Amino acid sequence: MRGLWTTERVKAAEERVMARVPEGALMRRAAFGVATVALEVLAGRRRVGLLVGAGNNGGDALWAGYFLRRRGVAVSAVLLNPAKAHAAGLAAFRRVGGRVVERLTGVDLVIDGIVGLSARGPLRPDAAEHVAHLDAPVLSVDLPSGVDPDTGAVRGPHVRPAVTVTFGCLKPVHALADCGEVRLVDIGLTPELAGPDLLELEVSDVGAAWPVPGPTDDKYTQGVTGIAAGSATYPGAAVLATGAALLATSGMVRYAGAAAEGVRARWPEAICTGTITDAGRVQSWVVGPGLGTGLGAEAVLRSVLEVGVPVCADADAITMLANNPDLWDARDPDTPLVLTPHDREYERLAGEVGDDRVAAAKRAADKFAAVVLLKGHTTVIASPDGRVLVNRARSSWAATAGSGDVLSGLIGALLAAGLDPLLAAGCAARVHVLAAELAADGAPIPATSLLAAVPDAIRAVRPLTA
Numbered sequence: 001m002r003g004l005w006t007t008e009r010v011k012a013a014e015e016r017v018m019a020r021v022p023e024g025a026l027m028r029r030a031a032f033g034v035a036t037v038a039l040e041v042l043a044g045r046r047r048v049g050l051l052v053g054a055g056n057n058g059g060d061a062l063w064a065g066y067f068l069r070r071r072g073v074a075v076s077a078v079l080l081n082p083a084k085a086h087a088a089g090l091a092a093f094r095r096v097g098g099r100v101v102e103r104l105t106g107v108d109l110v111i112d113g114i115v116g117l118s119a120r121g122p123l124r125p126d127a128a129e130h131v132a133h134l135d136a137p138v139l140s141v142d143l144p145s146g147v148d149p150d151t152g153a154v155r156g157p158h159v160r161p162a163v164t165v166t167f168g169c170l171k172p173v174h175a176l177a178d179c180g181e182v183r184l185v186d187i188g189l190t191p192e193l194a195g196p197d198l199l200e201l202e203v204s205d206v207g208a209a210w211p212v213p214g215p216t217d218d219k220y221t222q223g224v225t226g227i228a229a230g231s232a233t234y235p236g237a238a239v240l241a242t243g244a245a246l247l248a249t250s251g252m253v254r255y256a257g258a259a260a261e262g263v264r265a266r267w268p269e270a271i272c273t274g275t276i277t278d279a280g281r282v283q284s285w286v287v288g289p290g291l292g293t294g295l296g297a298e299a300v301l302r303s304v305l306e307v308g309v310p311v312c313a314d315a316d317a318i319t320m321l322a323n324n325p326d327l328w329d330a331r332d333p334d335t336p337l338v339l340t341p342h343d344r345e346y347e348r349l350a351g352e353v354g355d356d357r358v359a360a361a362k363r364a365a366d367k368f369a370a371v372v373l374l375k376g377h378t379t380v381i382a383s384p385d386g387r388v389l390v391n392r393a394r395s396s397w398a399a400t401a402g403s404g405d406v407l408s409g410l411i412g413a414l415l416a417a418g419l420d421p422l423l424a425a426g427c428a429a430r431v432h433v434l435a436a437e438l439a440a441d442g443a444p445i446p447a448t449s450l451l452a453a454v455p456d457a458i459r460a461v462r463p464l465t466a
């Protein structure tokens with residue numbers, strides 16, 4: 001797992017490191033890392049431009065310019081606030097023949113040292129003007145200027161880098177916004193950092209957690225997933241969610257609802273019944289996709305919540321919980337619940353999402369004592385125990401009708417297999433976007449194709465030796 005730390009924590013850790021190293025040492029180490037990556041990106045080309053702001057982020061850029069000059073690179077710099085440019089960095093830059101210019105022209109790479117960890121809000125007009133006219137790839141120092149370091153929110157003009165070089169540890173922006181390729185330079189911060197604020201699952205974590213049958217397993221020991229989804233009007237949601245649960249693990253899947261006939265026709269291996277009471281024992285329920293929000297659907301949701309097994313509540317189940325808070329009474333608060341809202345469903349449940357998606361997910365997790373998976377290009381998953389996972393997709397091919405039904409089926413199967421609910425949601429989200437990428441391969445896909453790629457996605461995350 002990769003950790004990400006908020007700016008407040010990073011700054012406190014930096015202060016502790018700075019107290020025991022010579023003045024300027026940390027900045028030079030950071031800047032040397034920037035220069036090293038810049039040389040790699042330049043791949044033999046030799047003209048670099050710096051955009052230098054008023055803070056230490058600009059200082060990093062000037063020192064990087066100094067190191068690049070010493071390697072024979074032609075470096076010019078625009079000082080956005082000449083009076084406040086980092087004095088030692090500027091002096092060093094000038095000493096080795098760095099040029100201060102009014103505008104960057106004819107460069108092969110731009111280093112964005114406009115603002116870093118201390119800035120909030122979009123680029124100011126003068127910086128935005130320079131950025132708008134760039135025609136070379138950009139390397140951002142620490143983070144793309146104009147993007148919020150803690151929330152990744154973009155509220156106006158900002159930098160879109162090809163690569164971001166950050167220092168000491170990853171910050172939330174690196175998982176929540178587009179930073180291009182992210183490179184981490186060690187500046188000795190690790191010993192000063194306690195547990196991270198956010199976590200990102202790596203492929204190996206997902207592979208290690210994914211349930212695999214052992215020699216003593218049978219169809220029951222791997223978990224039976226119940227699917228309470230679909231309706232006469234929307235049988236498709238039931239077919240997709242049931243299929244996802246079937247493909248996720250080797251456990252059994254029971255379907256209960258009005259779409260039994262359609263589900264049976266597509267998935268003969270699923271045990272299909274008309275009602276929850278006839279469904280038999282399960283180790284988890286998925287409830288909501290295509291279920292409708294009428295009185296019958298409410299009764300289904302209430303029965304599922306009363307069973308006392310982990311539940312993944314999606315789509316119409318979320319709307320019903322939002323519209324009729326009495327339904328919460330059916331739930332035993334100790335039984336794991338995973339809610340999977342998109343922004344509009346979140347709004348119905350817990351008010352506006354706002355710019356800070358991590359805070360929003362945490363708020364709802366707290367309020368409902370549930371794992372909340374807030375869907376988006378970056379999926380944020382918050383647990384009521386305070387842990388937060390983020391999962392950034394590399395593409396948006398999963399944003400298609402029916403895709404959410406597949407996700408809830410995957411989560412349900414992992415819950416039935418006994419995974420920790422946060423991990424179940426995180427692993428499912430990761431395999432889901434990977435399946436979308438594999439299926440799409442550069443062209444739009446329907447959810448059935450995403451579903452069909454789930455086995456390939458699982459193969460791709462599983463360790464080769466297992």
Ligand SMILES: NC(=O)C1=CN([C@@H]2O[C@H](COP(=O)(O)OP(=O)(O)OC[C@H]3O[C@@H](n4cnc5c(N)ncnc54)[C@H](O)[C@@H]3O)[C@@H](O)[C@H]2O)[C@@H](O)CC1
Pocket residue numbers: 014015018026027028030053054055056057058060114115116117118119120121122123124127141142146167187
């Ligand atoms: N503190 C440390 O130990 C280290 C800091 N480093 C660098 O220092 C950076 C943080 O430096 P600072 O705290 O000086 O802050 P920044 O470099 O983020 O800049 C803050 C300055 O930008 C101005 N500003 C704020 N919002 C703005 C906006 N939207 N548009 C334009 N200007 C804006 C403010 O007036 C302030 O002067 C890090 O991101 C990193 O690049 C590195 O050198 C590593 C070590």
Ligand SMILES: [K+]
Pocket residue numbers: 057112113114115116140141142143144145
């Ligand atoms: K920057």
